[in-house]
Amino acid sequence: MTNVQVTKSIDARGAYCPGPLMELVKGIKTAQVGDVVEVLSTDKGSAVDIPEWVNKMGHEIAYLENEGDEFKIAVRKVK
Amino acid sequence: MEQQAPSLAVILLSEDLEKLHAGALVGSVASMSGMTVNVFVTMNALKSFRKDSFENADFITGTIGKEMLAKKIPLFDSLLQEGKDMGELNIYGCALAMDIMDWQEEDMIDVFDGVIGVTKFLGMTQGATVITM
Numbered sequence: 285m286t287n288v289q290v291t292k293s294i295d296a297r298g299a300y301c302p303g304p305l306m307e308l309v310k311g312i313k314t315a316q317v318g319d320v321v322e323v324l325s326t327d328k329g330s331a332v333d334i335p336e337w338v339n340k341m342g343h344e345i346a347y348l349e350n351e352g353d354e355f356k357i358a359v360r361k362v363k
Numbered sequence: 364m365e366q367q368a369p370s371l372a373v374i375l376l377s378e379d380l381e382k383l384h385a386g387a388l389v390g391s392v393a394s395m396s397g398m399t400v401n402v403f404v405t406m407n408a409l410k411s412f413r414k415d416s417f418e419n420a421d422f423i424t425g426t427i428g429k430e431m432l433a434k435k436i437p438l439f440d441s442l443l444q445e446g447k448d449m450g451e452l453n454i455y456g457c458a459l460a461m462d463i464m465d466w467q468e469e470d471m472i473d474v475f476d477g478v479i480g481v482t483k484f485l486g487m488t489q490g491a492t493v494i495t496m
Contacts, residue, residue, distance in 0.1 A: 300436050302392050309395045309449050333392075340396055 288346045288358055291319035297354065301329040305337060308359060312343065315361045320346050322358040331355045370399045370491035372484070375408035377496060380428035380438075383411055386496035387439035391446030400446060401491070403484045404475075405457030408496075409464070411439075412456070412471045443474050453487075455479045 294311050296304035304325035311321040323334070331350065334357050338345055346358035373390045375383060386402070394400045410416050417440065420432055431438070446452035456471060456478040468478055 300434075302388065302442075303437070305392070306395070306445050306449070313449065337392075337396055 293322040372488035372491040378407040380422035382496040387442040391442040394446035394450030394452035400452040
């Protein structure tokens with residue numbers, strides 16, 4: 285994680301599913317290829333749903349961490 | 364990557380808030396995941412899309428629907444709009460039910476792409492995965 289340069293961080297803590305995913309999708313849509321968008325979430329579904337979406341859309345997970353009930357997921361825009 | 368049908372048809376029949384929300388949720392996420400989504404709103408579901416019903420939260424709710432309203436989470440209108448904004452999601456009112464009730468598209472919340480019959484909807488969703496709520 286220390287080597288990952290985050291371009292934009294989105295605080296979606298407190299939002300219910302699929303709020304954090306929607307915020308990430310918006311962030312990725314407006315990002316440049318190569319940018320890393322990080323999303324902070326307390327929604328348990330995000331840790332599963334976001335990697336699924338990232339894989340399906342052909343982007344990359346830069347890191348996925350959790351501390352207690354909080355998840356921190358960073359996604360690199362590939363295309 | 365696993366195979367997935369590129370097109371999804373969501374048919375909303377019920378005025379139950381949970382069913383409206385679940386259908387809108389699946390449709391919006393499918394849209395932002397690259398699928399073409401067409402939503403057909405018919406029968407009692409149309410009532411929930413009326414501006415007056417929506418403004419008064421005039422929905423049928425169960426345990427989870429009541430809590431959704433109490434917690435003021437974004438409802439099906441918001442989910443469907445997000446699906447439209449971030450992918451290809453179209454919403455159509457059922458011509459039959461609209462005619463029976465003498466409702467106009469202007470009476471509905473501003474998410475509709477038109478009022479169509481079943482024949483048109485079947486034509487645009489041929490081969491699609493279908494979800495009925």
